[in-house]
Every structure is written in structure tokens, then in C-alpha cells.
Amino acid sequence: MDERYEVAIFRIAQELVNNAIKHSKSRQINVQVIQEQERINLVVQDNGIGFNPDKLKDKNTSGLNSIRSRVESLKGQLDFFSEPQKGTEVQVNFNF
Amino acid sequence: MIKVGLVDDHPLFLEGLNKLIVASGIAEVIFAAKDGKECLRQLAFNYPNVLLLDINLPDYSGIDLCKEIHDCWPQVNIIALTSFGEYTIVRKMLDNGALGYLLKNAMPEEILQGVETVAKGETFLCHEIDVFMKRDSHRHVFLTxxxxxxxxxxxxxxxxxxxxxxxxxxxxxxxxxxxxxxxxxxxxxxxxxxxxxxxxxxx
Incomplete structure (x- = not known):
């Protein structure tokens, strides 16, 4: 696999796990990486307090920005799913 | 003597199970509930050492009920007694705190052996489930x-x-x-x- 994807997945996972530890108050964090010939997919999911994803649009924290720019620069796809009290699930996908 | 609680919505099965346990001489039945609500009501007054819990109840999912009972009364050792033999269900019951898993087609001796083992705080799976859970093809898949x-x-x-x-x-x-x-x-x-x-x- 291209080293750029490797670094991106590692850094994004690190940032997402950090965020979950810092903010989610969850008891469990699940990190899943699926690598296939034509793609790599990362999911970081927690069962914590969640948040309203609409508020994410106005957030410009450095951690979040770095995730967005890493995903954009490699033409990947980033999705946040969250609801208050229902945990958070973030998916990143890169097609090679 | 081991104190046993029973939860099952089929009166005939409940009656048979009751007779089997009483006749064994190793345990006594302190309550026999026909649904989840009645079981929770009984648990508020009586702690059995072993609870034989059906999964398919009219008012509760036995899987959720197992977790609730295990969280509130950790001293109650739970055995699932059910006709469901699917990997995911067994896994969920064990994850939710059940110590034992018996299929309803188990022989009477196996049920009593399960009660005795679980009363000591040890795990017990009936033979069919034990073999099935050890098969490699059934790896635990976690879905987000x-x-x-x-x-x-x-x-x-x-x-x-x-x-x-x-x-x-x-x-x-x-x-x-x-x-x-x-x-x-x-x-x-x-x-x-x-x-x-x-x-x-x-x-």
C-alpha cells in the first residue's frame, strides 16, 4: 500500500481515538481497519455520550481540520454519525 | 441446598422442570415465573443461587433481561434454558452475564449438572453448545x-x-x-x- 495512505490512516485513527477518550465518556472504543485490494476503510466507534453532528460544521479545531485535510488530500471520504447519548461512529474510506 | 428460580412462559415446561429439580434432592425451587416482569418482582424478595432463564419471553427479550438481572443481582448465577442454538444468541447471553447455556432438548441429568456447576460460580455449556462454540468457523463478528x-x-x-x-x-x-x-x-x-x-x- 502507498505510504501516504498508511500514514493517513494511522494519524486519523490516533486523532479519533484521542477525541473519543477525551470527550465521549465511553466505556468502549472500537477501532476497525479493513484493507482490500482496491481500498482501505477505517471505522472508530464508541458507545459514549455522542453529540449533534450539525454542530460539527462550525467546529474548526486543529484535530478535526487535520483529519479533514488528510482525507481530502487523498480524495477519501469521511463520515461522522452521532446522536446525543447514542455514541459516535466515524468512517474513513480511501479507494486506491 | 441450592435455591433455584425458573422463568419460562410455557406452564407445562415450567411444571416439568420444577418436578425434575425437586425430585433431584440437590436443589429447591423458590419461584417459577411465567414472564420477565414476574421474575423481576420475585427477585426483589428472593435471591436464587441459580436462575434458569428462557430467552423467548412474552414481555421481555431474555437477552436484555439477563443483563438487567446480572447488573442488579450479580450474586444470581444465570443459566439460559432455551431452544435457540445460534452462535450470536449464545454469545450475547454469555456477554450479558449468563454462566450457563442449556438447550431445551438437553437430558434431565445435564440440566441438573448445569444447576450444580453454575451454583458454584463456574460456567456450564450443554454438550451440543460446547462443541458448537469450539468450532473455528464461528468466530465472533462484531458489527458496529x-x-x-x-x-x-x-x-x-x-x-x-x-x-x-x-x-x-x-x-x-x-x-x-x-x-x-x-x-x-x-x-x-x-x-x-x-x-x-x-x-x-x-x-
Whole structure:
């Protein structure tokens, strides 16, 4: 696999796990990486307090920005799913 | 003497089980509840050492009830006594605090052996489940909440664009998730995915 994807997945996972530890108050964090010939997919999911994803649009924290720019620069796809009290699930996908 | 509580919605089965336990001389039945509500009411007054819990109850999912009982009364050792033998159900019951798992086709001696073992705080799986759980092909697959949502809609026959509308997501995202499901369940195509979802009770 291209080293750029490797670094991106590692850094994004690190940032997402950090965020979950810092903010989610969850008891469990699940990190899943699926690598296939034509793609790599990362999911970081927690069962914590969640948040309203609409508020994410106005957030410009450095951690979040770095995730967005890493995903954009490699033409990947980033999705946040969250609801208050229902945990958070973030998916990143890169097609090679 | 071991104190046993029974929960099952079939009166005939409850009666038979009651007689079996009393006749064994190793245990006594302190209550026999026909649903989850009655079981919780009984537990407020009586702690059995062992609770034989059916999974398919009229008012409760036995899987959720198991967790609730285990959280509130950790001293009660729970045995699932059920006709369900699917891997996911056994896994969920054990994850939710059950110490034992017996199938309803178990022999009477096996049921009594289970009661005795679990009363000591040890785990007990009936022979059929024990063999089944040790089979390599049944690895535990954890699905994230989104993957489970998607699988539920796939089983209902929704197409990717329909799922995208239902879950407020892009078709590309749905595609990635669908690929994740195929990969994790080692399914060749959607038909196999649907078959596995139903057979293994993943949704």
C-alpha cells in the first residue's frame, strides 16, 4: 500500500481515538481497519455520550481540520454519525 | 441446598422442570415465573443461587433481561434454558452475564449438572453448545451500530440509493459499509449476506 495512505490512516485513527477518550465518556472504543485490494476503510466507534453532528460544521479545531485535510488530500471520504447519548461512529474510506 | 428460580412462559415446561429439580434432592425451587416482569418482582424478595432463564419471553427479550438481572443481582448465577442454538444468541447471553447455556432438548441429568456447576460460580455449556462454540468457523463478528442498521435494511430488500435516503447518507458511504459487511462476514454476495444475517440472528 502507498505510504501516504498508511500514514493517513494511522494519524486519523490516533486523532479519533484521542477525541473519543477525551470527550465521549465511553466505556468502549472500537477501532476497525479493513484493507482490500482496491481500498482501505477505517471505522472508530464508541458507545459514549455522542453529540449533534450539525454542530460539527462550525467546529474548526486543529484535530478535526487535520483529519479533514488528510482525507481530502487523498480524495477519501469521511463520515461522522452521532446522536446525543447514542455514541459516535466515524468512517474513513480511501479507494486506491 | 441450592435455591433455584425458573422463568419460562410455557406452564407445562415450567411444571416439568420444577418436578425434575425437586425430585433431584440437590436443589429447591423458590419461584417459577411465567414472564420477565414476574421474575423481576420475585427477585426483589428472593435471591436464587441459580436462575434458569428462557430467552423467548412474552414481555421481555431474555437477552436484555439477563443483563438487567446480572447488573442488579450479580450474586444470581444465570443459566439460559432455551431452544435457540445460534452462535450470536449464545454469545450475547454469555456477554450479558449468563454462566450457563442449556438447550431445551438437553437430558434431565445435564440440566441438573448445569444447576450444580453454575451454583458454584463456574460456567456450564450443554454438550451440543460446547462443541458448537469450539468450532473455528464461528468466530465472533462484531458489527458496529451503522453496519447493523445497514444490514437490517439490506435484509428488507432496500437498494443502495434507498438505504442512502433512509439513513441520510451518501450512496458512496453506503457502498463502503456494504463492502465492510461482505468482508467481515466473509460473504460472496448480498444473497449470502442476507442468509447469514437471518441464520445467525445478526439483526
Amino acid at each position: 451500530p451503522r453496519e447493523t442498521d445497514l444490514l437490517r435494511l439490506i435484509v428488507k430488500g432496500y437498494t443502495n440509493p434507498e438505504i442512502a435516503v433512509e439513513l441520510f447518507l451518501g450512496v458512496e458511504t453506503i457502498n463502503s459499509y456494504r463492502k465492510n459487511l461482505l468482508f467481515k462476514l466473509n460473504a460472496r454476495n448480498t444473497a449470502v449476506l442476507v442468509k447469514m444475517a437471518i441464520e445467525e440472528k445478526l439483526i
